[in-house]
């Protein structure tokens with residue numbers, strides 16, 4: 001099987017014939033992945049932020065099975081169903097009260113495409129065709145589809161590979177005031193200047209609130225978020241918050257924008273929405289935005305085949321019920337406290353530049369790039385699954401991880417980095 005996979009199946013950002021080892025997963029349960037080779041390893045990645053309750057969760061399995069016996073899918077054009085309605089009710093209840101409308105889509109990237117369309121159509125439907133650009137932040141990441149790529153970091157993102165094809169947007173300096181740092185107006189200067197100079201062309205600002213994920217795992221000041229909101233209002237530009245990675249408790253708040261107490265015009269959620277069971281995302285927006293989009297008889301121009309897939313919505317409903325009925329705040333707080341004591345130890349290693357922690361996110365930034373093909377087997381040998389990139393060794397464990405399991409992870413990270421520095 002591995003041979004076939006290696007020869008024919010493409011994996012994320014990887015060559016068609018990968019030189020690195022591929023690991024066959026047989027099953028997964030709780031915080032453990034069971035490999036075909038027999039090893040059981042602790043998952044530090046929550047399958048890229050999404051598996052907040054762990055794997056093979058009885059409540060989510062039951063929700064999927066029950067929905068399966070009713071219908072797994074039905075088109076959303078002209079038809080609707082209870083799982084989508086219930087999910088919309090919950091999402092609108094737990095997010096900012098300004099948000100009143102919701103569009104379900106298949107993945108985070110698509111929810112970003114929908115958000116961008118909402119922003120562009122908001123202005124164009126009202127006769128303003130000049131607002132055709134997005135102001136984004138350097139070191140941001142919003143997905144891999146074309147619109148989403150065009151607002152990812154222009155250097156570390158995929159702009160070079162797709163130069164000439166991507167929509168040209170405007171980028172502000174990456175957030176430089178980190179979480180916990182004292183605020184100074186100099187930190188907003190570049191953003192403010194770009195907005196002042198270009199606001200007549202800017203439809204919306206997009207950002208990942210508080211944590212820039214795949215663009216560098218940077219954790220920044222809530223005050224910056226607050227100032228961005230104020231300036232968007234002042235210059236009449238919509239604010240899109242991309243909570244695809246940070247939503248549903250990951251940063252210690254249900255949504256990261258709550259750290260800055262701001263109101264989004266458009267909000268994207270995905271990943272942990274279904275507890276990592278299947279792909280589902282949503283774009284939420286206000287009455288004001290929808291009225292603008294629909295001015296002069298227009299409608300939002302989007303409609304995927306698998307929009308609001310009932311199976312995914314049913315699992316999302318069960319996942320949200322499980323999350324909201326659990327002591328998730330305490331669990332995330334406990335993970336944060338433990339990461340702060342155990343992962344911080346990595347700072348004593350010469351090769352480590354910095355350790356950053358927020359909620360159930362722990363990041364060790366090295367001074368040099370990691371060697372993934374060397375590190376991965378070292379982690380597996382120590383019974384854990386950690387997938388570093390560039391200079392970053394990071395984890396975002398499922399919220400149900402216990403103290404002992406988390407210690408196995410943090411000790412493995414320390415030991416592997418230490419061994420790497422001597423290698």
Ligand SMILES: Cc1ncc(COP(=O)(O)O)c(C=O)c1O
Nearest residue numbers: 107108109141142143213244245
């Ligand atoms: C902040 C953010 N936005 C968008 C995306 C894209 O989501 P998806 O991979 O589901 O398309 C990601 C994925 O990592 C993300 O972290």
